[in-house]
Amino acid sequence: MNVRSVLDTVYIIRHIPRLRLTALPLFSHSFTRPPSLLPLQNIPDLNLPNMNQKTNTDDNAIMEKDLDIDQLERAETQVSIDSDKANDARIAAFSPQEQKKIIRHIDRRLVLTLGFLYCVSLMDRTNTGIAVVAGMGVDLKLIDNRYSIIVLLFFITYVLLQPPATVVLRKVGPRIFLPTITLLWGITMITFGFVKDWYDLIPLRLVLGIFEAGFFPGCAYLLSCWYPRYELQKRNAVFYLIGSMASAFSGILAYGFSQLKNHGSGPKWWGQHYGPTPTNPDAPSGILPGIAGWRWIFILQGVVTCAMALFSYLVIVDFPELSTNSFGFKFLNEKEAAFVVARIEKDRHDAIPEEFKLGKYLKSALDLKVWGFAALFGLTTTNTYAIAYFLPIILNEGMGFGVAASQCLISPPYVLAAIVMYAFAVLGDKYHLRSPFILINGCLLLIGLPLLGYLDNVGVRYFGVFIATAACNANVPCVLTWQANNIRGQWKRALCSATLVGAGGIGGIIGSTVFRDQDKPKYHPGILTCMISSALIIVITLALDYKFWKANKRVDDGGKPIEGLRGFKYTF
Numbered sequence: 295m296n297v298r299s300v301l302d303t304v305y306i307i308r309h310i311p312r313l314r315l316t317a318l319p320l321f322s323h324s325f326t327r328p329p330s331l332l333p334l335q336n337i338p339d340l341n342l343p344n345m346n347q348k349t350n351t352d353d354n355a356i357m358e359k360d361l362d363i364d365q366l367e368r369a370e371t372q373v374s375i376d377s378d379k380a381n382d383a384r385i386a387a388f389s390p391q392e393q394k395k396i397i398r399h400i401d402r403r404l405v406l407t408l409g410f411l412y413c414v415s416l417m418d419r420t421n422t423g424i425a426v427v428a429g430m431g432v433d434l435k436l437i438d439n440r441y442s443i444i445v446l447l448f449f450i451t452y453v454l455l456q457p458p459a460t461v462v463l464r465k466v467g468p469r470i471f472l473p474t475i476t477l478l479w480g481i482t483m484i485t486f487g488f489v490k491d492w493y494d495l496i497p498l499r500l501v502l503g504i505f506e507a508g509f510f511p512g513c514a515y516l517l518s519c520w521y522p523r524y525e526l527q528k529r530n531a532v533f534y535l536i537g538s539m540a541s542a543f544s545g546i547l548a549y550g551f552s553q554l555k556n557h558g559s560g561p562k563w564w565g566q567h568y569g570p571t572p573t574n575p576d577a578p579s580g581i582l583p584g585i586a587g588w589r590w591i592f593i594l595q596g597v598v599t600c601a602m603a604l605f606s607y608l609v610i611v612d613f614p615e616l617s618t619n620s621f622g623f624k625f626l627n628e629k630e631a632a633f634v635v636a637r638i639e640k641d642r643h644d645a646i647p648e649e650f651k652l653g654k655y656l657k658s659a660l661d662l663k664v665w666g667f668a669a670l671f672g673l674t675t676t677n678t679y680a681i682a683y684f685l686p687i688i689l690n691e692g693m694g695f696g697v698a699a700s701q702c703l704i705s706p707p708y709v710l711a712a713i714v715m716y717a718f719a720v721l722g723d724k725y726h727l728r729s730p731f732i733l734i735n736g737c738l739l740l741i742g743l744p745l746l747g748y749l750d751n752v753g754v755r756y757f758g759v760f761i762a763t764a765a766c767n768a769n770v771p772c773v774l775t776w777q778a779n780n781i782r783g784q785w786k787r788a789l790c791s792a793t794l795v796g797a798g799g800i801g802g803i804i805g806s807t808v809f810r811d812q813d814k815p816k817y818h819p820g821i822l823t824c825m826i827s828s829a830l831i832i833v834i835t836l837a838l839d840y841k842f843w844k845a846n847k848r849v850d851d852g853g854k855p856i857e858g859l860r861g862f863k864y865t866f
Contacts, residue, residue: 421592469607532719676801736765
């Protein structure tokens with residue numbers, strides 16, 4: 295192949311993302327990039343040779359010939375303009391009212407479905423704290439650090455399997471992958487209700503981590519594939535908000551399930567144990583007949599999860615370019631799907647995935663900002679998981695509330711978190727800002743956590759719970775969206791989603807172990823750890839802002855493009 299042919303090949307490879315949508319088809323699950331639908335010979339102002347035609351031209355003569363670089367750049371600009379015009383035409387095929395109707399339809403079908411599945415995911419992974427308060431701690435003898443160990447084990451498989459899980463999601467498709475793993479962890483959750491000893495929980499928590507590993511990064515990745523950059527945070531917020539509201543009312547729901555104690559039949563050890571307590575050391579001991587209330591929590595929440603999974607086979611949607619395919623209820627037609635893809639292509643030119651190559655996929659990990667976002671998310675989830683797992687115990691043993699009150703008082707702080715989360719999302723999308731809200735939440739955490747951990751007044755401590763819960767949960771969609779706004783390329787975004795949520799799992803490990811039984815009732819080491827993580831959130835956010843400011847300034851000065859796309863700029 296001569297030099298000119300090599301240059302032509304490089305040129306075409308570089309610009310396939312901009313050329314491919316000239317006559318967009320809807321592709322099946324294929325991981326070879328679709329060939330450009332704009333022929334090589336049609337690229338304006340370039341007299342390029344046929345790539346399949348042999349030439350007898352002497353290579354040395356070609357190298358001596360001046361290549362018109364200005365002509366090449368003009369052609370590149372013209373191709374980009376033509377691609378944008380084609381995308382504009384697909385978007386303009388629908389009136390503004392029709393466009394809003396399509397987007398609302400996507401919101402209802404995609405965001406709400408994923409949100410309700412996340413609901414059961416969050417309940418299933420965090421209901422151990424509620425079960426402990428309902429009697430599991432006594433029945434299974436979760437003394438010393440056994441509870442923290444059980445909580446921690448989930449995150450081992452959860453963290454390790456996230457990068458490969460996002461690849462499987464992209465290859466298998468979310469219509470099959472997401473409902474299937476939900477069904478499998480629902481079945482696993484039911485088996486939690488039939489354990490005999492505390493160590494029986496060890497393999498079950500590891501298996502639960504395997505099945506849940508692909509869910510959250512898969513949802514984050516799927517949402518980012520459907521929406522332009524500055525429409526995404528509201529959707530991420532609603533998705534996470536539904537899960538947060540599940541956390542808000544999971545305590546009440548679990549309390550209702552636990553009232554089925556003594557119902558049902560089975561081996562004697564399935565029953566609720568009773569015996570002496572610190573307030574009544576002379577009480578008799580024994581086992582009540584029927585099934586213990588905490589077992590009903592796991593059994594019934596597992597049944598709900600399985601039912602949701604089976605229904606989601608009918609309603610989960612695929613990636614935009616494949617969205618005309620469906621097992622159940624009809625979704626988009628080809629024209630509507632082309633409209634969605636054109637919106638994404640116009641926004642960031644990465645609607646269709648390129649061919650998967652493991653080396654290139656892993657090479658994305660060399661980008662420093664990928665790990666900056668991962669660190670932010672891990673520090674954020676250190677707080678969210680610590681509160682989710684230990685708030686019922688802190689309310690019960692640290693603040694002196696009864697079992698029923700502790701389970702119900704979980705709810706109000708999460709209601710406030712939902713309000714703050716959505717308000718920040720609306721403002722963030724409107725003003726195209728992400729990091730200022732992350733900084734605000736970091737500062738709020740540094741106010742709420744000391745109130746929770748270092749004061750004696752129960753009312754003030756509970757007020758600190760409100761501030762800390764709202765701030766750490768509101769930060770989750772902020773960080774998710776900031777990452778998605780500043781990453782281009784389907785596979786790079788898939789890896790970044792996996793590393794982000796994987797780091798979130800590491801945050802879960804930290805959050806689940808720093809609140810030790812010997813630190814009751816105020817858990818000062820755990821509170822201090824959460825405060826340090828909140829301060830680091832502020833530091834890393836400012837560092838990323840500085841990095842992005844320098845890169846944007848370089849682009850404004852005519853320097854190297856960001857993420858390989860001219861005109862692309864980082865979002866603050």
